[in-house]
Amino acid sequence: MTIQQLESLLNINLPSKEQTILLDDTQITVKRDDSIHSIISGNKWRKVKFQLLDALENNTKHIISFGGGFSNHLHALGYYCRQLNIKLTAIVRGDYSQNLSPMLQDLIAWKSDIRYVNKLTYQARTDSYLNTLQTEFPQALIIPEGGSSHFALQGVGELISELSQEYDYIIAPVASGGTLAGLIQEVSKQSLKTKVLGIGVLKGQGYLEDLVNDLLPKEHASSNWQIMHDFHFGGYAKKNAELIQYCDKFYQQHKIEIEPIYSGKLFYAIELLIQNTYFPKSSRILALHTGGLQGTR
Template identity: 30%
Template sequence: MFSLIPIQPLQSDKKPHYNPPVDVLRMDKIHTVVSGNKWFKLSGYLREAKEKQYSTIATFGGAYSNHIVATACAANLQGLNSMGIIRGERPDVLSHTLQNALNYGMDLYFVSRAQYRDKTAVQQLTDPLGKYYWIPEGGYGQVGAAGIRDMLKGIPLWEYTHLVTAVGTGTTMAGLIQGTLPYQRVIGIPVLNNDQCILSEIEALLTKADFAKKYEILTGYSFGGYAKKTQSLLDFMNQTYQTVKLPLDFVYTAKAFYGLSDYLQSAELARDSKILFLHTGGLQGNLSLPEGALCY
């Protein structure tokens, strides 16, 4: 269904632009909608749903959730129905993300933020007979992490000393930690204001052996919280594209790459270090920006 994941060395004038060199795993290129890390987190859940003969997939997300639209599209491709529980009251105008989810046949069910926090109660309200297959928000869980871990088998992982990713639910970072080699370090950069709890969420998906691996969280790059942005972030996105031709989305990858850029300037890294940055997709989220905000 999906092609091999291309790797983009970040260069200017045909030389590495960053020191140490940075490559980007262009997961955003594997599919126009189920892009980035989404397919790898969803594939195990979808396979289990079909094996257990469910006809409807249900999950959770916000108005700008890449997970919501990816689930809608993936379910459609698999011949399954889908329902999304959306955080917050229904707006007068749907985001591009939610409109796309509707276009892929997803039923949207809006709940208040207070209701959203009690997902068990929401499941009982919307699926009292247990007929739906429920995927956790963001694909969180062992199944989602396993998909990311297995994805690493298809790339030249051994070339890199550091792997860097944006962090939402922490599932992708957990999968990276599970799949990395002993000498590698995984760096996660949260895009939500959840610095106090995200590490415990990640570690809940790890084994005892994983705890011996090298990993860390870099905080301070949420730019106000999930799907929040500033002009300085948009300026950074334009500058990055103009310099190394890397398109970023303002919800996830721009914040993570901003954090990585700071890290490269402040960290004392060995001369033989080489960075792999995961482009986790989500470029469709940029459609919600005013026309002309980005140069790509």
């Protein structure tokens, strides 16, 4: 099976469109990865597509991955696995068993196995707990939280070749680092002058940069990127009335749905940067809408 056949099987609509809007009287382009599928969320397909293809080619019957109770990554993965007849074990941070989120209700409907773990166990998902899972399920494919692995970089990087022009800035939200790393690597591969900007959606100065650097191969390390840390509104999934009102106003003006966890913080940041004349005049700016709308239910 090719990646194109897999995308056809799952009804993935790529390439996603580029849509021009005005923010504070400045023209920017939105890469609408939120629109590639009615259920699958934006960049969640790009980050796991090659891992899924590898799983199918190796006849993998079981996938394990990690996330919170509203995780876009687990939601998308649960859907893929149901469609491809692969068992999913979702390791969920916190016990939602008596108060299921809409995301977890979907996973149950898709026959996923859910394991609730405490915060301490979840924090060990990259070392001791990971080893425990690998011992318990030696035949399973374990995908990192958010799908951010070295596999993710190739899938995200394909986005660059879909673009209609070379941009001066590509801007994306950052949480687990895979999307930004994929963009940086492909810009480096193609020797583009594009600057890649990340908008940190959680408190993590230094931490987020380390996540990105750990994913980047040395030959594609670059200095032409930056993560901005002034727009997280207090931390991951933190929001206030101003941000919620901004998301509502953005939809009214542009008819593009955004939410306060990822895309709302992204566009809020871009608009404020424009107002503060961060971008040189006539800059070509691309904002990557990574989806995530289901997480607000």
